[in-house]
Amino acid sequence: MNQMGDVPEDLYQKMFDQQNGKCYYCKMSLKRDYHTEHKTPLCRGGLHDKDNLCLSCPECNLRKNRRTEEEFFALINGENNGEKRTVAVYGQTTFPHSKM
Ligand SMILES: [Zn+2]
Numbered sequence: 001m002n003q004m005g006d007v008p009e010d011l012y013q014k015m016f017d018q019q020n021g022k023c024y025y026c027k028m029s030l031k032r033d034y035h036t037e038h039k040t041p042l043c044r045g046g047l048h049d050k051d052n053l054c055l056s057c058p059e060c061n062l063r064k065n066r067r068t069e070e071e072f073f074a075l076i077n078g079e080n081n082g083e084k085r086t087v088a089v090y091g092q093t094t095f096p097h098s099k100m
Contacts, residue, residue, distance in 0.1 A: 024039075030056075
């Protein structure tokens with residue numbers, strides 16, 4: 001049941017074990033509906049080859065879309081770092097001096 005080529009069927013089971021049953025990208029536990037993912041998408045010159053394959057959760061696969069592995073990790077990391085929420089400080093007793 002493989003549309004694209006000569007990757008042995010048990011490769012997916014091996015990858016699943018290698019990744020400890022977790023999504024390659026977000027490390028979420030994969031349930032039964034994992035996607036097989038091309039680290040470098042075929043449309044970006046990636047190969048359908050075991051070195052270029054990984055298992056991901058559907059969410060990551062869909063979000064990653066045509067990004068490469070590097071680009072997607074950069075996106076994920078960027079999001080984590082970007083979580084500097086500007087904390088509004090309420091209840092501050094010092095106000096800027098305003099000259100009437
Ligand atoms: Zn994921």
